[in-house]
Amino acid sequence: MSEHDAAPAGSAPASSNLVMRVLAALVLAPLAIALAYAGGWLWALLVTLVSIGLFAEWLMVVGAGSAALTASGTIVLAIMGFCAAFGALKTGVIAGCVGGAIVTLIARGKFVWAATGFAYASAALLASILVRQDLAHGFAALMFVLLVVWATDIGGYFAGRSIGGPKLWPRVSPKKTWAGAFGSFAASLAVAAGFAACGIGKAVPLLLVSAVLTVVSQLGDLFESAVKRRFGVKDSSHLIPGHGGLLDRLDGFVAAILVAWIIGFLRHGVHSAGSGLMVW
Numbered sequence: 001m002s003e004h005d006a007a008p009a010g011s012a013p014a015s016s017n018l019v020m021r022v023l024a025a026l027v028l029a030p031l032a033i034a035l036a037y038a039g040g041w042l043w044a045l046l047v048t049l050v051s052i053g054l055f056a057e058w059l060m061v062v063g064a065g066s067a068a069l070t071a072s073g074t075i076v077l078a079i080m081g082f083c084a085a086f087g088a089l090k091t092g093v094i095a096g097c098v099g100g101a102i103v104t105l106i107a108r109g110k111f112v113w114a115a116t117g118f119a120y121a122s123a124a125l126l127a128s129i130l131v132r133q134d135l136a137h138g139f140a141a142l143m144f145v146l147l148v149v150w151a152t153d154i155g156g157y158f159a160g161r162s163i164g165g166p167k168l169w170p171r172v173s174p175k176k177t178w179a180g181a182f183g184s185f186a187a188s189l190a191v192a193a194g195f196a197a198c199g200i201g202k203a204v205p206l207l208l209v210s211a212v213l214t215v216v217s218q219l220g221d222l223f224e225s226a227v228k229r230r231f232g233v234k235d236s237s238h239l240i241p242g243h244g245g246l247l248d249r250l251d252g253f254v255a256a257i258l259v260a261w262i263i264g265f266l267r268h269g270v271h272s273a274g275s276g277l278m279v280w
Helices: 012-038 040-061 067-085 089-133 138-163 178-197 203-230 246-268 270-278
Strands: 167-169 173-177
Touching (some): 012 040, 040 067, 040 203, 089 246, 089 270, 138 178, 138 246, 138 270, 167 173, 173 178, 173 203, 246 270
């Protein structure tokens, strides 16, 4: 859900921000969908680069962005992405564990925050690749998660702006509202209903999964907001016009794709998580 979901309707800054958000989405969303459809090493490359960016931004937010720490995390995440993309998952996980320990040692006084950021980026990387690798339902599952997260963000933005009302959690994110949260929830259910109507999965399970994922997505957003507030940071970076940084844009997706993979893994195993998420 957007940081700006309670901005006054009709205000110039809000209108300008909305235009920038739409333009950025028109560029980035088709690219993400095209690479998700392609799958394989192309999707893995995108995910790896994004995960490296998430880790770098996290370090900047928590004030631990030294060159050595950023470089070591970048190398380890690149190795993990390569291994996961080409079928050496166990090697990638081992590399991640060893690399995570190295990152933690280099961070010294910020080791807890550095370790958390590395785990965050690693989870995003592995879950995103593994969900897509399911040959039967990987693309459908990935699109389902992406669309639920996007619907959560868009529904929250417009419901929050148009309705306003009581704040969701003022101490952590003063602009988020309960109206935005319910708008997010309703929009995510519409995505599930759309998939079921197209014959991609059964309605009731998909509605339940979308309900879980939209709540998790909003919690991921609040988690990132809490971290930024803890360190007095407004945006993780200014990489994406109208959205801030990768952390600002993908906080909900990271949480949702991780939970989506866990659901799929528990039902159909490591490499068939897409089927586990979509086939009931």
